[in-house]
Amino acid sequence: MKKKWLLITGAVILFSALTTAAFADKPIELVVNGWIVETDVAPQLINDRVMAPVRWVAEALGAKVRWEEETNTVCIDTPELVSLQRQVKLLQEAVAPATPREAVEKWAKGLKDRNGALQYAVLSPELKDQNLYSYESCRWVTGTSSPCFL
Numbered sequence: 001m002k003k004k005w006l007l008i009t010g011a012v013i014l015f016s017a018l019t020t021a022a023f024a025d026k027p028i029e030l031v032v033n034g035w036i037v038e039t040d041v042a043p044q045l046i047n048d049r050v051m052a053p054v055r056w057v058a059e060a061l062g063a064k065v066r067w068e069e070e071t072n073t074v075c076i077d078t079p080e081l082v083s084l085q086r087q088v089k090l091l092q093e094a095v096a097p098a099t100p101r102e103a104v105e106k107w108a109k110g111l112k113d114r115n116g117a118l119q120y121a122v123l124s125p126e127l128k129d130q131n132l133y134s135y136e137s138c139r140w141v142t143g144t145s146s147p148c149f150l
């Protein structure tokens with residue numbers, strides 16, 4: 001009986017060691033928006049952190065990367081993001097209510113449509129500061145059947 005348990009324990013240990021070795025040899029993949037990004041230097045696990053080449057990550061997200069040798073600085077420029085932020089700001093200004101009644105009506109429409117972006121747009125600057133995280137964490141969808149309640 002003792003030999004049987006020793007044999008089973010040995011088999012489990014051997015299987016675990018081989019499985020761990022097999023997974024340790026698999027390289028870390030860099031996936032951005034569902035697409036595998038091939039890099040010149042593979043991402044690595046160092047001290048429980050994944051290190052990936054910043055150029056490949058940033059460019060996969062549409063940013064421009066440049067190296068400033070004199071300051072030893074990596075600069076990441078996101079012109080598309082700046083443009084999108086400007087567009088969102090202008091849209092928020094366009095839907096900003098002119099009267100308290102209009103604010104309530106737009107808020108109610110946003111609530112009915114579960115449109116957190118519209119609800120957020122009609123908030124005062126102070127309420128925007130207080131509630132930004134809540135709307136972002138709900139991915140801008142609100143209401144009782146949404147992932148979270150506001």
